[in-house]
Amino acid sequence: MSDFVSVASDGDVAVVTIDNPPVNAMSFHVREPLHQALAALRDDPSVAAIVIACAGRTFVAGADITEFGKPVQQPELRAVIAVLEAIAKPTVAAIHGTALGGGLELALGCHFRVADSKAKLGLPEVKLGLLPGGGGTARLPRLVGAEKALGMIVSGAPIGAAEALEAGLVDAMFDGDLLAQTVRFASELVVKGGPFLPVRNRNDRLGKADLAAFDRQAAELAKKARGLEAPIACAVAVRNAVTLPFDETLAAERELFLNLVAGDQSRAQRHLFFAEREAAKGPAKDLSRRKIARVGVIGAGTMGGGIAMAFANGGFPVTLLETSEEALQRGLATIDKNYAVSVARGSLAEDAKRERLGLFKGSTDYADLADCDLIVEAVFEEMAVKQEVFGRLDAVAKPGAILATNTSYLDVNAIAASTSRAQDVVGLHFFSPANVMKLLEIVRAERTAPDALATVVELARGIGKVPVVVGVCHGFVGNRMLAARGAESEALLLEGATPSQVDRVFTEFGWPMGPFQMGDLAGLDIGWRNRKARGLTAVIADALCEQGRFGQKTGSGFYRYENGSRTPVPDAEVEALIRAKAAEKGTTPRAIGADEIIERTLYPLVNEGAKILEEGIAARASDIDVVWVNGYGFPVGKGGPMFWAGLEGAGKIVERLEYWHQHTDRPIFQPATLLRRFAETGSWEAAARP
Numbered sequence: 001m002s003d004f005v006s007v008a009s010d011g012d013v014a015v016v017t018i019d020n021p022p023v024n025a026m027s028f029h030v031r032e033p034l035h036q037a038l039a040a041l042r043d044d045p046s047v048a049a050i051v052i053a054c055a056g057r058t059f060v061a062g063a064d065i066t067e068f069g070k071p072v073q074q075p076e077l078r079a080v081i082a083v084l085e086a087i088a089k090p091t092v093a094a095i096h097g098t099a100l101g102g103g104l105e106l107a108l109g110c111h112f113r114v115a116d117s118k119a120k121l122g123l124p125e126v127k128l129g130l131l132p133g134g135g136g137t138a139r140l141p142r143l144v145g146a147e148k149a150l151g152m153i154v155s156g157a158p159i160g161a162a163e164a165l166e167a168g169l170v171d172a173m174f175d176g177d178l179l180a181q182t183v184r185f186a187s188e189l190v191v192k193g194g195p196f197l198p199v200r201n202r203n204d205r206l207g208k209a210d211l212a213a214f215d216r217q218a219a220e221l222a223k224k225a226r227g228l229e230a231p232i233a234c235a236v237a238v239r240n241a242v243t244l245p246f247d248e249t250l251a252a253e254r255e256l257f258l259n260l261v262a263g264d265q266s267r268a269q270r271h272l273f274f275a276e277r278e279a280a281k282g283p284a285k286d287l288s289r290r291k292i293a294r295v296g297v298i299g300a301g302t303m304g305g306g307i308a309m310a311f312a313n314g315g316f317p318v319t320l321l322e323t324s325e326e327a328l329q330r331g332l333a334t335i336d337k338n339y340a341v342s343v344a345r346g347s348l349a350e351d352a353k354r355e356r357l358g359l360f361k362g363s364t365d366y367a368d369l370a371d372c373d374l375i376v377e378a379v380f381e382e383m384a385v386k387q388e389v390f391g392r393l394d395a396v397a398k399p400g401a402i403l404a405t406n407t408s409y410l411d412v413n414a415i416a417a418s419t420s421r422a423q424d425v426v427g428l429h430f431f432s433p434a435n436v437m438k439l440l441e442i443v444r445a446e447r448t449a450p451d452a453l454a455t456v457v458e459l460a461r462g463i464g465k466v467p468v469v470v471g472v473c474h475g476f477v478g479n480r481m482l483a484a485r486g487a488e489s490e491a492l493l494l495e496g497a498t499p500s501q502v503d504r505v506f507t508e509f510g511w512p513m514g515p516f517q518m519g520d521l522a523g524l525d526i527g528w529r530n531r532k533a534r535g536l537t538a539v540i541a542d543a544l545c546e547q548g549r550f551g552q553k554t555g556s557g558f559y560r561y562e563n564g565s566r567t568p569v570p571d572a573e574v575e576a577l578i579r580a581k582a583a584e585k586g587t588t589p590r591a592i593g594a595d596e597i598i599e600r601t602l603y604p605l606v607n608e609g610a611k612i613l614e615e616g617i618a619a620r621a622s623d624i625d626v627v628w629v630n631g632y633g634f635p636v637g638k639g640g641p642m643f644w645a646g647l648e649g650a651g652k653i654v655e656r657l658e659y660w661h662q663h664t665d666r667p668i669f670q671p672a673t674l675l676r677r678f679a680e681t682g683s684w685e686a687a688a689r690p
């Protein structure tokens with residue numbers, strides 16, 4: 001056999017075990033021996049049934065994503081499944097862990113599937129800009145029906161074993177020794193006798209498909225695609241299962257798959273898949289980790305409450321500290337309400353809510369933080385306030401406790417300097433709402449100890465965050481680049497663009513919303529306060545704030561929001577204000593095209609990313625992509641600003657930045673040296689080589 005596929009016999013049941021750590025991906029070195037083993041077992045008269053199982057922590061978690069974009073090595077997964085499905089003897093997949101993508105498709109090639117009760121099953125290919133390419137779009141609908149299959153494949157979300165059993169995707173669910181019970185399941189099939197119907201021949205669920213309902217569901221899902229091709233292709237492929245013969249469905253699936261896998265969107269999404277994992281590796285794996293048993297959070301406001309929930313959601317006991325009992329109770333009440341909303345939505349069970357709330361301990365006394373292993377402050381964003389808090393923490397925290405600041409911008413070195421333990425200080429920049437947003441910028445200060453850093457990186461993954469280690473500068477990676485992206489916003493308005501025109505260019509690019517809508521959502525008063533603190537002005541945004549137009553929270557900002565609606569309505573008053581401010585500046589409005597808007601917002605975004613790389617604030621370009629996709633809604637189909645720069649053409653970006661630099665002399669348009677090198681070399685890695 002091979003190191004990756006072995007065969008053992010348990011009576012007349014053959015057990016094929018795949019062993020390809022870490023996730024049993026269906027790599028070529030698995031497909032080839034598996035294909036051979038199945039053919040041999042098919043022809044072996046002593047074998048009455050076949051079980052396919054996996055060693056390690058999971059059943060096959062998919063095709064090997066690293067193989068995409070390279071020449072295909074035969075046998076392909078589809079050929080392996082075809083051999084499997086043609087076997088007349090009963091075949092059973094023993095599923096534990098996560099049977100995903102090509103892994104679930106392999107299992108669909110069996111007559112039966114049995115699952116450990118904690119297993120998950122799904123077809124997440126859409127998250128890679130693909131669709132199931134191993135027959136999943138033809139076989140899954142035959143087991144669970146077209147509409148359930150459509151939802152699973154277009155969302156890419158896995159389902160649990162119990163739901164899979166209920167839906168008909170698995171035939172039995174076990175606890176305990178999965179393999180032994182699967183072998184017994186297979187032996188009983190032998191006794192019962194066949195014939196055993198392959199999935200491809202099961203058409204009864206399809207016959208009941210309500211195509212009109214299916215099309216309505218597909219149309220609803222298409223609205224959320226936001227320019228992504230894969231969700232649309234997934235719906236087409238699943239619909240084919242209802243309307244076409246099996247083999248034609250497979251052929252159509254193959255064509256759709258080949259089109260997607262070669263496209264920029266899938267390349268971008270596969271880039272992000274590996275980029276997130278690369279970023280989460282943080283410092284070297286071999287560093288020791290500090291034990292984190294209890295977390296303290298200072299501040300029970302929006303950020304502090306969200307951060308506390310993020311840790312409680314990860315199972316950590318949390319001590320939540322506020323300055324007064326009234327503020328503390330208000331914060332705890334908000335947390336309770338947030339969990340209640342999740343329960344009402346059905347995304348959290350009532351007992352889970354009680355369990356999580358049971359993890360909270362409220363206090364107004366710093367001394368109560370003495371038993372915390374990690375303490376995160378989320379107090380007012382002012383250096384003096386933060387330094388006072390850290391000074392007090394230095395006095396009460398136990399030795400070795402990690403002291404983290406949630407600052408969005410401030411110098412973590414200066415905060416660390418207000419303690420006697422700078423080696424224990426790190427930044428944990430959560431994004432609001434902290435219990436929801438995935439991104440966590442982990443700020444490595446000059447003296448942050450490597451083991452402290454490694455501890456919080458691993459902890460971040462453990463609570464479901466996407467960690468990116470960043471260096472100290474004003475705004476770290478995300479907010480510093482956000483400032484560059486927004487630097488021209490006022491100029492664009494004064495020169496003739498309208499807020500809705502700029503926002504429309506962004507949404508057509510694939511952003512969930514544009515900068516002006518985003519400002520209204522977050523609250524214009526936040527930027528206004530920051531500008532005043534730094535002696536800066538923004539004539540239009542300041543004027544709006546002076547009129548009390550803070551955005552959605554006040555019913556108007558750059559847009560009007562009627563009767564509490566969140567729908568932005570262009571406001572003639574705002575456009576008149578813009579015209580008046582332009583006249584004061586002697587600026588004559590002109591027509592501004594979409595290209596110019598992109599060049600004056602997204603090109604500076606890329607350029608600032610290049611400067612951040614040059615300064616070592618980010619370790620790699622893909623980290624910056626992870627920040628922007630997970631923290632700011634950069635469209636996944638474009639892979640993040642640094643990946644997109646390659647799609648857009650770095651040479652073109654440099655040329656246009658030079659043009660705007662000549663016309664405005666503004667520093668954000670001065671092309672970074674590393675961007676020029678990227679234009680010459682074609683990759684950020686090559687550009688960074690001396």
Ligand code: T1G
Pocket residue numbers: 022023025061062063064065066077098100101102103105124125128130131132133134136274277278
């Ligand atoms: N191919 C190659 N490497 C993979 C991989 C895959 N499918 N899945 C994971 N890895 C690597 C990953 O890069 C990391 O490597 C290590 O395994 C641990 O992963 C034909 C076309 C299974 C839920 O999309 O969702 O099948 O960083 O850190 O958090 O229709 O991995 O250690 O060097 O994520 O425990 C469809 C992708 C593929 C599933 C485990 N399948 N994987 O999560 O570990 S396309 C997927 C995951 C396909 C067919 C189509 C997760 C996981 P390194 P990890 P984890």
